[in-house]
Amino acid sequence: MCITDTPKVEPDARAILKAHFSVPLEQHGAQWSALWDQGDFLPWDRKAPSPALIDLLAERGADELGLVNAKEKGLKALVPGCGKGYDVLLFASYGVDAAGVEISENAVKAAKVHAEETLKTRGPLAGDVKFLQGDFYQDEWVRELGAESGFDLVYDYTFLCAMPPDLRPAWAQRMMDIVKPGTGYLICLEFPLYKSLETGGPPWGLTSAVYEELLSGKFEKIVHYKPERTHQIGMGTDYITVWRRKSN
Numbered sequence: 001m002c003i004t005d006t007p008k009v010e011p012d013a014r015a016i017l018k019a020h021f022s023v024p025l026e027q028h029g030a031q032w033s034a035l036w037d038q039g040d041f042l043p044w045d046r047k048a049p050s051p052a053l054i055d056l057l058a059e060r061g062a063d064e065l066g067l068v069n070a071k072e073k074g075l076k077a078l079v080p081g082c083g084k085g086y087d088v089l090l091f092a093s094y095g096v097d098a099a100g101v102e103i104s105e106n107a108v109k110a111a112k113v114h115a116e117e118t119l120k121t122r123g124p125l126a127g128d129v130k131f132l133q134g135d136f137y138q139d140e141w142v143r144e145l146g147a148e149s150g151f152d153l154v155y156d157y158t159f160l161c162a163m164p165p166d167l168r169p170a171w172a173q174r175m176m177d178i179v180k181p182g183t184g185y186l187i188c189l190e191f192p193l194y195k196s197l198e199t200g201g202p203p204w205g206l207t208s209a210v211y212e213e214l215l216s217g218k219f220e221k222i223v224h225y226k227p228e229r230t231h232q233i234g235m236g237t238d239y240i241t242v243w244r245r246k247s248n
Contacts, residue, residue, distance in 0.1 A: 049090040050157055051229035052189050052240050057094060064223060064242065065153065065185055071095035071126055075152040076145075078178065080136045081159035085111035088129060089118055095126035096153065101134050101141050108133045137174055150180035157189040161203035172214035179219075182247035186219060189230070190239040208239055219243035 061067035067075070077091040082100025088111070091098035102108050111131040119125070134141030136159075142148060160171055179186050188211055195205035212221070223242035230238040 046086070046231050046233075049086040050189055050231060052227035052231075052234075052238060053087055053090060053155065053157075053187070055227060055229055056187065056223075056240055056242075057090065060223065060242075061094060066183075067094045067096070069095070071097075073152075075127075076147055077153040077155065078147075078151045079155050081156075081162060082111060082131065083107060083158075084114045085129070085131055086114070087155055087157070088131070089115060089125065091153065091155070092125040092127035092129045097128040097130075099130045099132065099145050099147075101132050101136055103133070103135065105133045137170060142178065147178075150184055151178055152180055152183065153185050153187065154179050155187045155189075157191060158203065160188070161191060161201065161206055163204070164201070165197075165204060168210070168214055172218075175215070176218045176245070179245040181245050184245040186215070186243040186245070188241045188243065189227075189234075190241060191234050192237070193239065194234075194237040208241070211241060215243050218246055220246055 057065070057067065066073070072095075075096045077088075077096045077098040079085075079087050079091070079098070079100045082088050082102055084107070085100045088098045088100040100108075100111055102111065108131045115129055115131070130145065132141045132144060134144075154175060156175075160168065163171060175186055190206060190208055190211060192203050192205060193207060195201075195203065197205040197207070199205060208224070215221075220243065221241060222244050223240065225240055226236075227238060227240050
């Protein structure tokens with residue numbers, strides 16, 4: 001679900017999304033699935049991996065994220081709300097066994113199609129790739145992946161901002177549960193920082209202070225910077241933050 005210091009989301013798209021999600025919270029999962037089922041209005045789909053994530057992994061992955069010999073180490077990465085899986089494939093290119101989870105079965109199908117098309121032109125990736133349909137807050141998909149011990153890397157870009165503010169504490173708790181204590185990393189591409197918190201969503205406006213409040217209890221912030229490259233919608237306002245899970 002994806003500049004200057006002014007909003008770059010098209011007003012019509014914002015209005016459509018806001019109206020689409022003006023239903024009780026328990027219906028939001030079905031509403032996301034409905035958008036994927038229709039398939040003709042996916043304003044968060046950027047058609048490529050995040051340039052900010054590309055640069056982070058290339059420039060800091062070896063030293064700060066431990067990606068050297070990732071396959072031999074058996075590193076596992078997760079992208080919740082992965083969409084068509086662009087970022088999942090990026091992690092796998094480093095030898096990480098990468099998985100994406102989506103609420104919509106049609107989103108999973110689209111991700112698998114994109115992966116197949118990509119592999120035809122690029123050849124096999126170093127790491128395994130899996131896409132699963134599931135509720136991020138439930139454990140069925142975790143067991144299916146054999147990831148009960150947690151993930152070494154979790155990446156959030158347009159996932160937290162897709163949820164109403166009331167769900168943010170649950171998001172933080174879930175991240176604490178699934179990122180490996182002591183060694184795991186949560187990578188957040190903070191977005192949309194340009195958007196006022198009062199304007200509603202999705203995407204819901206965020207600030208770096210919100211991430212800090214949600215995560216600082218169980219995570220240590222080790223990287224925080226404004227990326228030179230990111231998707232156009234976040235140029236000039238996005239931040240990359242890497243959080244290391246504290247030991248229990």
